[in-house]
Amino acid sequence: MEKYDQYGLWDYVKGLKAEGLIRHWGFSFHDTADFLDELLTEHPDAEFVQLQINYADWEDEIVQSKACYEVAVKHGKPVVVMEPVKGGTLAGLPSNVRTIFEEVDKSASPASWAIRFAASLPNVMVVLSGMSSMEQMEDNLSFMRDFKPLDEAENAAIEKARITFASIDKIPCTSCGYCVPGCPMEIRIPNIFRVMNTYKVYGQLAVAKREYNFARGSSSASDCIGCGQCEGACPQHLPIIDLLAEVAEVLEA
Ligand code: SF4
Ligand code: SF4
Structure with missing residues (x-):
């Protein structure tokens, strides 16, 4: 605006x-x-x-x-x-x-x-x-x-x-964005989780990979160095490091 x-x-x-x-x-x-x-x-x-x-x-x-x-x-x-x-x-x-x-x-x-x-x-x-x-x-x-x-x-x-x-089980990320500013690898965590949730619900791998390539920007889930900053900032207490590893395995394969 x-x-x-x-x-x-x-x-x-x-x-x-x-x-x-x-x-x-x-x-x-x-x-x-x-x-x-x-x-x-x-x-x-x-x-x-x-x-x-x-x-x-x-x-x-x-x-x-x-x-x-x-x-x-x-x-x-x-x-x-x-x-x-x-x-x-x-x-x-x-x-x-x-x-x-x-x-x-x-x-x-x-x-x-x-x-x-x-x-x-x-x-x-x-x-x-x-x-x-x-x-x-x-x-x-x-x-x-x-x-x-x-x-x-x-x-x-x-x-x-x-x-x-x-009713399908998804990553309970609320897209609040608190985890993002402190990430040294500039990983767009909520964007990545949103795409992963779309995959979990609809099961369309090709569509999810295409969306992932757009949503992740210049950093990938696999760039995570496990510093833990994001997990300390997440009000939902999500195991972000493990979840990113899961995303990398599915959407970067
Ligand atoms: S653990 Fe990974 S995603 Fe979280 S802040 Fe560190 S590098 Fe970024
Ligand atoms: S802080 Fe947690 S709930 Fe908020 S966007 Fe990051 S992962 Fe999602």
Whole structure:
């Protein structure tokens, strides 16, 4: 927000609209619902917001899909959804979640559940779905051409899937970041644990490795020298050194 103010980006984009070079302006957002509320209060002329919304992260404390969506509704801003399939993660589901969906509709693809969830929200204007093959394009068209919002039984299945995901054992890191500043190797510990948790829940190794390479920056879990600084700073008392070793074994192999 400081940079946007410092470089006059709000005025810049409004100027483009005044010149007729763009028709509408809004912004993409990756932060807390409270901060979104602050932004939309200060910039009530924004015409839309682009949010990360997917059913698995709907009530996630970090992504805050639902809370951010509700803030957009409160301010009367239509939502453009990004990452409805969670970077492709929800396109390949663990068997216990797949079964929940198949009990309701055998023929619907896992991606269709994710995209239809986002598109069924009343305040959603557009759902952006990254597609990398003709097959994915045809699948998306098959249920979006003649779109039907999720019905009661389908919403119940989504809720069941969400509960199943939430019950999977994960690293209980809260992303507070207290462990990071003192790390002599500058390891992005919470980012790395977040990727590892995604792997634990969805079991997609190739996707997790790709995300890990992005999330770790220039230091890897295997760079840890075991100094213990982070473990002393962690309010959750996590065995960070052992957990990083586990991550290195799985995601750097
Ligand atoms: S134990 Fe490893 S991760 Fe923790 S501060 Fe030291 S080098 Fe960094
Ligand atoms: S201090 Fe602990 S809980 Fe906080 S980010 Fe680091 S590992 Fe996670």
